[in-house]
Every structure is written in C-alpha cells, then in structure tokens.
Amino acid sequence: MSMMAVAEQTETETVAEKKSPGKALWLLAPGVIWMTLFLVLPILMMVYVSFWTQTTFTIEPTLTLKSWITFFTSDTYLGALWTTVRIWLIVLVATVLVGYPAALFVGLFVKNKALQTVLLVLCVIPFWTSFLIRVLAWRPMLGKEGAINMILMNLGITDAPIEVLLFSELSVIIGMTQIYCVFMVGPIAFMLGRIDTSIIEAAQDLGAGFWRIFRTIILPLSMPGVVVGAIFVSVMVLGEFATSAALSGRKVNLLGNIIVTQVGSLKWAFAAVAGVVLTILMGAVVAALLRVVDLRKEL
Amino acid sequence: MNASGMKLSLGAYTALFLVFLYGPLVVLAILSFQTGPEGGPQFPIIEWSTYWYKHLFGLTPPSRIAPLPIEQALVRSLGLAVMTMIVSTVLGVTAAQAFRRKFRGSGVVFYLIVLGMMVPGVLVGLGMALVANTLGIDRHWWSTAFVLHVVYTFPFAFLVMLAIFNRFDPSMEEASWSLGVTPARTFRKVTFPLIFPGVLSAMLFAFTLSYDEFSRTLFASGRDLTLPLAIYGTFSVEVHPNVFAFGVLTTLFSFALLGTYAALMMLSVRRAKRIAIQEEA
Numbered sequence: 001m002s003m004m005a006v007a008e009q010t011e012t013e014t015v016a017e018k019k020s021p022g023k024a025l026w027l028l029a030p031g032v033i034w035m036t037l038f039l040v041l042p043i044l045m046m047v048y049v050s051f052w053t054q055t056t057f058t059i060e061p062t063l064t065l066k067s068w069i070t071f072f073t074s075d076t077y078l079g080a081l082w083t084t085v086r087i088w089l090i091v092l093v094a095t096v097l098v099g100y101p102a103a104l105f106v107g108l109f110v111k112n113k114a115l116q117t118v119l120l121v122l123c124v125i126p127f128w129t130s131f132l133i134r135v136l137a138w139r140p141m142l143g144k145e146g147a148i149n150m151i152l153m154n155l156g157i158t159d160a161p162i163e164v165l166l167f168s169e170l171s172v173i174i175g176m177t178q179i180y181c182v183f184m185v186g187p188i189a190f191m192l193g194r195i196d197t198s199i200i201e202a203a204q205d206l207g208a209g210f211w212r213i214f215r216t217i218i219l220p221l222s223m224p225g226v227v228v229g230a231i232f233v234s235v236m237v238l239g240e241f242a243t244s245a246a247l248s249g250r251k252v253n254l255l256g257n258i259i260v261t262q263v264g265s266l267k268w269a270f271a272a273v274a275g276v277v278l279t280i281l282m283g284a285v286v287a288a289l290l291r292v293v294d295l296r297k298e299l
Numbered sequence: 300m301n302a303s304g305m306k307l308s309l310g311a312y313t314a315l316f317l318v319f320l321y322g323p324l325v326v327l328a329i330l331s332f333q334t335g336p337e338g339g340p341q342f343p344i345i346e347w348s349t350y351w352y353k354h355l356f357g358l359t360p361p362s363r364i365a366p367l368p369i370e371q372a373l374v375r376s377l378g379l380a381v382m383t384m385i386v387s388t389v390l391g392v393t394a395a396q397a398f399r400r401k402f403r404g405s406g407v408v409f410y411l412i413v414l415g416m417m418v419p420g421v422l423v424g425l426g427m428a429l430v431a432n433t434l435g436i437d438r439h440w441w442s443t444a445f446v447l448h449v450v451y452t453f454p455f456a457f458l459v460m461l462a463i464f465n466r467f468d469p470s471m472e473e474a475s476w477s478l479g480v481t482p483a484r485t486f487r488k489v490t491f492p493l494i495f496p497g498v499l500s501a502m503l504f505a506f507t508l509s510y511d512e513f514s515r516t517l518f519a520s521g522r523d524l525t526l527p528l529a530i531y532g533t534f535s536v537e538v539h540p541n542v543f544a545f546g547v548l549t550t551l552f553s554f555a556l557l558g559t560y561a562a563l564m565m566l567s568v569r570r571a572k573r574i575a576i577q578e579e580a
Contacts, residue, residue, distance in 0.1 A: 023397075024397040024400055024402050025397075027393045027394065027396050027397035028393075028394055028397040028408060030390055030393060030394075031390045031391075031393065031394040031412060031453065031457070032408060032411065032412075034390065034446070034449065034450070034453065035411050035412060035414070035415055035450065035453075036411075037446075038423075038427065038446040038447060038449070038450050039411075039414060039415055039418065039423060039450045040411070041426075041430060042423055042425075042426025042427045042429065042430050043418070043422065043423070043426050044426075045426050045429045045430045045433070046422065046425055046426040046429055049429050049433075059432075098316065098319070099316075101309055101312045101313070101316075102312065102313045102316040104309060105306075105309035105310055105312065105313045106313065109305075109306045109309055109310070119313070122317060122320075123317075123320065126320055126321065126324060128507070128550060128553040128554060128557065129324060129546060129549070129550045129553070130511050130526075130527060130530065130546065130549050130550075131511055131513060131527075132513060132527055132530045132531060132534075133327070133530065133542075133545075133546035133549065133550075134323070134324065136327075136530070136533075136534070136538065136542060136543075136546070137323035137324055137326065137327040137543075137546070138323050139340065139538055140323075140326055140327060140330050140340050140341055140342075140543075141322065141323045141326055143341060145341040145342070146341060146342075147322075147326045147342060150342055178319060178320065178323070181320075182320070210305055235417060235419060236419070238419065239419020239420065239421050239422065239514070241421060241514070242513065242514070242531065242534075245531075245534050245535075246534045256419075256421045259421055259425055260421075260517070263425065263428060263518060268429060268432060271425055272425070272429060275421070275422055275425045275426070278419075278421070278422065279422060282419070
C-alpha cells in the first residue's frame with residue numbers, strides 16, 4: 001500500500017518536473033537575489049573594507065593591514081574581545097543553570113498538556129514587549145533606589161543599598177540572562193517532552209534514584225536541546241550591544257559597542273575589522289557547538 | 300529525594316522563574332503611574348497619576364523633561380513594518396512554493412535564506428552601512444533599513460510556509476488542474492484559502508519582528524528615528540517614567556495585534572468549517 005503510494009508520488013513528481021522545469025527557478029529567484037544583494041554582499045563588503053586605508057574621516061580602497069595591526073595591538077580592542085568572550089561564557093552558563101530546571105518541570109514533570117501549553121505561553125508573552133523596554137526595565141529594579149535594594153533593606157538583609165547591582169558587569173549579565181534564558185527553556189523542554197517515560201519507569205523499577213536517572217537518562221537525551229539553545233543564546237549574546245549600553249553605564253564595552261562607536265566616528269575600517277573578528281568568533285562558537293552533538297542524527 | 304518532592308520543588312522553582320521573567324516588567328508598569336514631573340523612576344510612588352501618559356501625548360504643560368519624539372517615529376515604524384510584512388510574506392510564500400519540489404542546490408538555497416535570521420543585526424547593519432557609504436547612497440528607513448528588515452523577517456515567513464506546505468494535500472490542486480482551471484486561478488481559489496492561516500502567521504511574525512527591530516535600523520536608517528531608535532536614544536541620558544508609560548502602551552498595542560490575529564484565525568477556521576458542512580449537505 002505505502003509502496004504504491006510512494007511510486008505514485010514519484011510518478012506525479014516526474015510528470016510535474018517535466019512539465020515545468022524552470023518554474024521553481026522563477027519562484028526562487030526573487031528571494032535568492034534579495035539575500036545575495038542585501039545579506040551576502042554587505043558581509044563580503046565588511047571583509048573587504050577591513051583591509052582599506054583609514055584616514056581621519058574617510059576610507060580609501062588602498063589595501064593595507066594597518067587596521068588589523070591596530071586592532072590586535074590596542075588594549076581597548078583586545079579588552080573588548082576578552083570582555084565579549086567572558087560575558088558570553090558567563091551568560092551561556094547562567095541561561096543553562098536558570099533555564100534547565102524550569103524546562104525539566106515543564107517538559108517532563110507536567111503531564112497535563114493544557115498546563116504545559118499555558119506555562120510555555122507564559123514564557124513567550126514577555127516577547128511582546130519591545131526588546132529595548134525589557135532591557136530598560138532592569139534600571140528601576142537594580143538601581144541604588146531600585147526595587148531589589150528596597151526589598152533587601154526592608155527585610156533587614158542589608159543596611160545600605162548594594163551599589164554594584166546597576167551600572168556594572170553584573171547588571172549586564174543579569175539583564176542578558178533574563179532576556180535570553182527563554183531561548184534555552186524552549187528547546188530543552190521540547191527534547192524532554194519527547195523522552196519515552198517508560199524508560200524512566202523501568203529505571204525506577206530497577207531501583208535507580210532520581211539523580212542516577214537524571215545523569216544517565218534525562219541529561220543525555222536532553223543534550224540536543226541544550227546545544228540548540230546554546231546556539232541561539234551564543235549568536236544573540238555575541239551580537240549584543242544594547243544591553244551593555246543600557247545597563248553598564250559605559251563600563252562594559254563589547255565588540256558590538258566598539259562597532260557602534262567606530263561607525264559613529266566614521267572609522268569605517270576599524271568597525272569592519274571588529275565586525276570580521278566578531279563573525280569569526282561566532283562561526284567558531286557555532287561550529288564547536290555543532291561538533292558536541294550531531295543535530296541531524298538527534299533531531 | 301522522591302519523585303513527588305522533586306516535582307514540588309521544581310514547580311516552586313518554575314514559579315520563581317516566572318517571577319524573574321515578569322518582575323521587571325511589573326515594576327516598570329507600576330512606576331509608569333508615578334506622579335510628574337517631579338516624580339522619578341523609582342519607589343516609593345509619591346502619588347498615583349497618569350501624568351506620564353499625558354506627557355507622552357504632549358497634553359502636559361512644558362517642563363524640563365523633553366517629550367519623546369514618538370509622533371513621526373510611530374508613523375515611520377508602522378510604515379516600515381507594513382512594507383516589510385508585505386514583501387517578506389510574498390517572498391516567503393513563493394520560495395516555500397518552489398521548495399515543494401526537490402531540486403538541485405536546495406540545501407544551499409535553504410541555508411542562504413535561513414542565514415538571514417541567524418546573522419546578528421550589528422553585522423548586516425554594518426555591512427549595509429559600508430555598502431551605502433561606498434556607493435554614495437544616502438541611508439533611509441525606507442531604503443537601506445527596509446531591505447535589511449526583509450532580510451531578517453523573510454526567513455521566518457519562509458519557515459512558517461514550509462511547515463504549512465509540508466502538511467498540504469496536493470490532490471486538491473491536482474483535481475483543480477485536471478478540471479482545466481488555470482494555475483493562477485487554482486492558486487487563488489484553492490491553494491491560497493488552504494494556506495491562509497500560514498500566511499496570516501507569517502504576516503504576524505514579519506510585522507512584529509520589524510516593528511521591534513532595532514540593531515539593523517540603527518546602522519542603516521540614517522537620521523530619521525523609528526520607535527526603537529527613539530527609545531535607544533534615552534539610554535544615554537537619565538530615564539524618566541515617560542519611557543515606562545511608552546513601554547506599557549506598546550505592549551498593549553502588541554496584545555491588540557495578537558488579538559486581531561487570533562480573531563482573523565478563528566474567522567478563517569470557521570469559514571472553512573462552514574464550507575465543509577455545505578459540501579456535505
């Protein structure tokens with residue numbers, strides 16, 4: 001039966017292909033041209049311009065390595081590169097630690113499908129508030145007279161407001177963790193939801209405790225979700241500049257912030273170098289994550 | 300620890316997690332009702348008032364706090380979102396339609412399209428600014444920023460339509476063709492009504508993503524501000540509760556949009572059901 005259906009399908013496909021071989025091309029052309037002109041070309045342009053000569057306010061298409069040498073010998077730029085890597089790693093670990101238990105509850109412990117959907121929708125609703133507003137919302141939370149300091153002082157936990165909460169690296173990490181942890185919760189909960197519960201029941205019947213079940217069954221089976229979440233979070237955090245602009249009081253300079261400043265002062269070649277470095281960093285991170293788990297096999 | 304104890308503690312954790320997600324937004328919403336113009340963006344609430352909402356619309360006497368430049372920005376943001384929505388939905392539907400048949404190089408094309416949603420805005424934005432600078436083109440929200448918005452939202456529309464076409468029964472179209480109906484008319488009368496819920500979702504994605512898009516716009520839009528750029532402008536200065544009031548209003552606007560989407564979706568499902576019943580009778 002299914003063999004016949006397959007045979008039939010291939011037959012209609014070949015007939016259709018014979019009828020209009022160029023039709024797919026016409027349908028694809030607009031999208032492909034758009035992406036080539038406005039996505040591939042700008043990225044190539046960025047690589048090209050990074051080798052141009054920078055004068056005070058303009059760039060000249062004379063090829064040179066000067067901007068690259070400036071980048072890798074300047075403390076400011078190397079510092080920004082290191083800050084970017086450090087914040088990315090901390091936020092990545094923080095989103096896994098904060099998100100995993102919630103995903104475990106939603107994906108595995110909630111058996112009721114309706115409640116599961118409600119919980120996932122609750123995680124997504126904040127996305128209907130503008131990204132910049134969500135970032136800005138941390139200012140009245142973390143400030144010296146902010147909500148958290150007020151609560152801590154009223155409870156008698158601290159006597160004086162904790163000043164390090166806002167306009168520091170910590171505030172950037174807290175803000176990014178809150179904004180991006182949902183991208184971790186979603187894929188992990190999805191993978192956990194696909195676990196066949198009879199495996200866990202069998203392990204329980206054989207006398208395994210929760211931690212053993214978690215280590216040997218739940219964690220390995222959820223790894224593809226963690227990797228997908230990590231790819232989402234990494235790409236977004238590495239390309240960030242708004243959160244540090246809003247919450248660090250100019251104390252935290254990511255590569256993204258460097259690019260914004262350089263473009264603002266018309267230092268196009270330096271901005272391009274920072275952009276290429278960021279692209280390479282991002283490509284390396286995504287490639288490394290894809291090596292951890294073979295997604296095509298797992299999904 | 301037994302399973303029910305574990306479930307209880309994880310449930311409590313998830314509740315805390317939701318407080319973490321919503322806490323800042325709730326605080327922001329409460330503080331938007333601070334009294335003005337002397338009340339600052341912090342507790343305690345001196346007096347409850349809607350001063351900052353009036354301030355947003357220019358209904359308060361002038362004070363030292365400059366109003367947000369939202370009037371023009373709102374028009375631009377809405378125009379940009381509508382343009383982006385139309386173009387990326389059309390591109391998404393046509394590209395997904397092409398993907399219904401296997402063809403050589405489909406893998407490369409797939410990754411080329413999906414790349415648009417993966418590459419961070421700061422990189423494409425910078426690249427587009429460099430291209431415009433080299434070619435001597437002025438950057439505007441309706442030109443350079445617009446094409447980048449489509450680069451960002453077209454992949455979403457494409458993926459939504461791909462999912463819809465995967466569950467699509469081609470025998471309906473084949474029946475129509477075999478009855479001698481032209482392909483164009485078949486698309487309008489048979490295919491389009493069937494994929495309409497998907498088109499609606501693609502439109503919603505494109506509109507909301509473009510309306511909120513910020514990093515691409517920052518690099519590619521030149522002098523004129525869109526709404527997110529107007530908010531970004533407040534980052535470098537002291538924040539007043541008028542930004543909070545604005546945040547509450549845009550969130551309400553997004554919910555209204557979502558409500559419209561849900562209503563249209565329900566209507567189209569109901570219409571499909573009615574047609575099915577008519578056919579049975």
